[in-house]
Amino acid sequence: xxxxxxxxxxxxxxxxxxxxxxxxxxxxxxxxxxxxxxxxxxxxxxxxxxxxxxxxxxxxxxxxxxxxxxxxxxxxxxxxxxxxxxxxxxxxxxxxxxxxxxxxxxxxxxxxxxxxxxxxxxxxxxxxxxxxxxxxxxxxxxxxxxxxxxxxxxxxxxxxxxxxxxxxxxxxxxxxxxxxxxxxxxxxxxxxxxxxxxxxxxxxxxxxxxxxxxxxxxxxxxxxxxxxxxxxxxxxxxxxxxxxxxxxxxxxxx
Numbered sequence: 001x002x003x004x005x006x007x008x009x010x011x012x013x014x015x016x017x018x019x020x021x022x023x024x025x026x027x028x029x030x031x032x033x034x035x036x037x038x039x040x041x042x043x044x045x046x047x048x049x050x051x052x053x054x055x056x057x058x059x060x061x062x063x064x065x066x067x068x069x070x071x072x073x074x075x076x077x078x079x080x081x082x083x084x085x086x087x088x089x090x091x092x093x094x095x096x097x098x099x100x101x102x103x104x105x106x107x108x109x110x111x112x113x114x115x116x117x118x119x120x121x122x123x124x125x126x127x128x129x130x131x132x133x134x135x136x137x138x139x140x141x142x143x144x145x146x147x148x149x150x151x152x153x154x155x156x157x158x159x160x161x162x163x164x165x166x167x168x169x170x171x172x173x174x175x176x177x178x179x180x181x182x183x184x185x186x187x188x189x190x191x192x193x194x195x196x197x198x199x200x201x202x203x204x205x206x207x208x209x210x211x212x213x214x215x216x217x218x219x220x221x222x223x224x225x226x227x228x229x230x231x232x233x234x235x236x237x238x239x240x241x242x243x244x245x246x247x248x249x250x251x252x253x254x
Contacts, residue, residue, distance in 0.1 A: 069167030132203035170225035176217030184241035
C-alpha cells in the first residue's frame with residue numbers, strides 16, 4: 001500500500017461545557033501520514049496547540065483498538081467516519097486525500113450532553129445497563145462450559161448481539177436519537193441464553209423504562225443505526241426487543 005503525506009484543514013467543534021454555546025474552529029495540520037490513525041492525527045494537532053500555549057481539543061479515547069467504544073465523534077457528518085464497520089480509532093488517514101477539509105463534531109443527542117469539545121456524557125447507557133443488563137447467579141465454583149446446553153443458532157445470535165460496544169453511534173445516526181439498537185442488543189444477548197431466562201421479563205421492562213426516562217427518542221425503524229454501527233449489530237434485535245417487551249407487558253398485566 002502506497003504511503004503518502006498530506007496537508008488537511010480541520011473544522012473542529014469547540015465547547016467549554018454543556019451550559020455554554022459551542023462553535024467550530026479551523027485548524028491546519030501538515031505532513032500527516034496516510035498510515036496514521038485519526039486519533040493519532042488529533043494527537044499531532046494537540047501537540048501543536050499545546051506548544052502554542054492553546055487549549056488542546058478534548059476527545060474521548062481509551063483502547064484505540066475498536067473495543068471500548070469511547071472514540072465517539074461525527075466525521076464529515078457520519079458517526080465514526082467514512083469506513084463501514086469501523087470505529088474512529090481504527091480509521092486511518094488514508095481514508096482522506098491531500099487538501100481535504102474534515103468536519104469533526106461530538107454526538108448530537110439530548111441524552112448525551114457535551115462535557116467538553118468532542119467529549120459527551122454517555123452515562124445514560126450505563127444507567128440502562130444497571131437497570132437490567134445483568135443476571136443473578138449463585139456464586140461458587142465455575143460450572144463446566146457445556147453444563148447448560150445452548151442451541152447453536154441462539155448462541156450465534158447472542159454472540160453477535162454481545163458484540164455491541166455501547167459507543168452510541170446508533171443514537172447519533174438516528175433522526176430521533178433512539179437507543180433501541182443498543183438496548184435491543186443488550187436484551188437479546190441475555191434473552192437468547194438460558195442463563196438470562198429467569199429475569200427476561202423484568203429485565204426488558206426495566207431497561208425500556210430507563211431508556212424512556214433518559215430521554216432517548218422513539219424508533220421509526222429507518223435502519224440508520226445498523227448502517228452506522230461499528231460492530232454491524234442487526235436491527236432484527238429491535239424486533240426481538242419489541243417481542244420481549246410485548247410478552248413481558250402482557251405477563252405484568254395478569
